[in-house]
Amino acid sequence: MSGAIEVxxxxxxxxxxxxxxxxxxxxxxxxxxxxxRGSLTLANRLxxxxxxxxxxxxxxxxxSLLFHEGGVIAITGAEVQAQVDGAEVPLNSAVTVPAGxxxxxxxxxxxxxxxxxVRGGIEAQPMMGSMSSDLLSGLxxxxxxxxxxLGSGEATxxxxxxxxxxxxxxxxxxxxxxxxxxxxxxxxADALELLTSSSWEVSSDSNRSGVxxxxxxxxxxxxxxxxxxGMVDGAIQVPESGQPIILLADHPTxxxxxxxxxxxxxxxxxxxxxxxxxxxxxxxx
Amino acid sequence: MxxxxxxxxxxxxxxxxxxxxxxxxxxxxxxxxETLLVVWNSKLPPxxxxxxxxxxxxxxxxxxxxxxxxxxxxxxxxxxxxxxxxICGVSAEQVVARHLAAQYRVGFIxxxxxxxYLLGGDPALQPxxxxxxxxxxxxxxxxxxGPYSAxxxxxxxxxxxxxxxxxxxxxxxxxxxxxxxxxxxxxxxVAQ
Numbered sequence: 001m002s003g004a005i006e007v008x009x010x011x012x013x014x015x016x017x018x019x020x021x022x023x024x025x026x027x028x029x030x031x032x033x034x035x036x037r038g039s040l041t042l043a044n045r046l047x048x049x050x051x052x053x054x055x056x057x058x059x060x061x062x063x064s065l066l067f068h069e070g071g072v073i074a075i076t077g078a079e080v081q082a083q084v085d086g087a088e089v090p091l092n093s094a095v096t097v098p099a100g101x102x103x104x105x106x107x108x109x110x111x112x113x114x115x116x117x118v119r120g121g122i123e124a125q126p127m128m129g130s131m132s133s134d135l136l137s138g139l140x141x142x143x144x145x146x147x148x149x150l151g152s153g154e155a156t157x158x159x160x161x162x163x164x165x166x167x168x169x170x171x172x173x174x175x176x177x178x179x180x181x182x183x184x185x186x187x188x189a190d191a192l193e194l195l196t197s198s199s200w201e202v203s204s205d206s207n208r209s210g211v212x213x214x215x216x217x218x219x220x221x222x223x224x225x226x227x228x229x230g231m232v233d234g235a236i237q238v239p240e241s242g243q244p245i246i247l248l249a250d251h252p253t254x255x256x257x258x259x260x261x262x263x264x265x266x267x268x269x270x271x272x273x274x275x276x277x278x279x280x281x282x283x284x285x
Numbered sequence: 286m287x288x289x290x291x292x293x294x295x296x297x298x299x300x301x302x303x304x305x306x307x308x309x310x311x312x313x314x315x316x317x318x319e320t321l322l323v324v325w326n327s328k329l330p331p332x333x334x335x336x337x338x339x340x341x342x343x344x345x346x347x348x349x350x351x352x353x354x355x356x357x358x359x360x361x362x363x364x365x366x367x368x369x370x371x372i373c374g375v376s377a378e379q380v381v382a383r384h385l386a387a388q389y390r391v392g393f394i395x396x397x398x399x400x401x402y403l404l405g406g407d408p409a410l411q412p413x414x415x416x417x418x419x420x421x422x423x424x425x426x427x428x429x430x431g432p433y434s435a436x437x438x439x440x441x442x443x444x445x446x447x448x449x450x451x452x453x454x455x456x457x458x459x460x461x462x463x464x465x466x467x468x469x470x471x472x473x474x475v476a477q
Binding site: 024025029127228252255 | 287307313314315316318319321396402439458462463464
């Protein structure tokens with residue numbers, strides 16, 4: 001382990017994330033991992049890492065990090081002002097931080113989660129094949145704290161000769177494509193229509209397990225209780241309140257609320273960037 | 286893909302029959318109470334191929350050895366024991382005797398890593414969840430809610446009726462598998 005990085009300020013919520021620990025859902029262990037997987041893998045590729053290694057996932061308000069030995073980093077995901085020693089540095093690009101340099105991320109201006117990959121990868125104690133922090137289950141490393149020292153591993157490949165990766169910023173009102181859920185028939189025809197015709201607001205009561213939405217009440221066509229069944233990332237479940245919840249990386253592996261629709265895998269990363277207060281729409285086409 | 290089945294026995298049978306396909310074809314095989322969630326590694330194959338796989342799985346399952354059995358030593362010292370007795374219209378001694386006599390099986394895992402929903406409980410012991418969930422239930426609490434019994438793997442909030450405790454570690458990431466109670470496992474309770 002090398003390249004000690006000191007956490008000066010941890011930000012609102014900064015965690016170590018890789019691509020998670022799939023294959024243990026029947027034991028109640030969520031896959032976890034980056035909520036926006038495409039941004040994590042891009043950040044890793046930009047610094048010449050295997051795209052599966054761990055990086056930092058910064059939520060809304062970014063951290064300040066002191067690179068004692070310097071390093072090469074890439075910042076992807078949510079739009080945010082990033083500075084190294086007070087000078088602004090580009091997103092979606094490899095950036096060299098000098099020894100003793102301080103990286104500061106401001107508050108994200110679009111999207112919610114920014115990823116900071118470090119050449120060599122962030123090192124943490126792996127648990128069941130992953131270094132990811134699963135905040136629902138309490139598996140993996142705790143969120144970053146001030147004063148903590150992070151290590152990085154050895155680089156495996158050269159930094160690719162890319163200036164800036166062309167990436168669109170997270171949309172202000174994203175359109176997420178859905179397919180019919182396994183329990184769509186538990187809802188009224190009106191509810192299915194409302195899901196895709198309404199604008200939904202992201203509630204502040206959202207986290208890595210789920211994004212809670214506010215909008216018209218989705219009525220059920222039946223009143224009995226669903227027996228617990230397996231849940232997937234992007235499932236839109238609807239509790240008695242009629243207000244839908246999008247399941248994200250740390251979601252419980254089984255649940256008892258009917259799933260009206262499921263977000264297609266191509267749009268899951270956009271769901272991981274939904275920020276409290278913003279609007280979104282669903283499309284079934 | 287969510288497969289609906291007649292009962293939890295059928296769920297366990299199909300899950301064990303599909304287990305050899307884990308990794309190569311299947312990413313996750315997740316039992317529910319009367320469903321099995323199957324997540325493919327790549328795109329969902331055509332329905333005919335799915336039918337072949339499911340049909341083949343039953344044949345595989347029939348050849349598989351009997352599921353494992355775990356015996357848990359428990360104490361009936363929970364704070365809700367008297368309330369459960371009252372709700373169910375039996376004495377506290379009867380709650381203990383009936384709860385010990387049942388033959389349990391892990392139906393599925395949910396709520397938290399290793400939190401096993403035990404099926405097969407006495408039909409007379411089905412207290413509803415607490416109206417107000419506790420903010421903290423201690424690790425190892427033995428609990429009942431509706432048709433299910435469970436042991437809380439670690440301290441967490443919880444809305445089940447606490448009737449006892451169990452010292453056996455239910456979930457330990459250093460162990461393989463980390464969960465003591467995996468779907469299909471038969472469970473016997475003995476008084477400590």
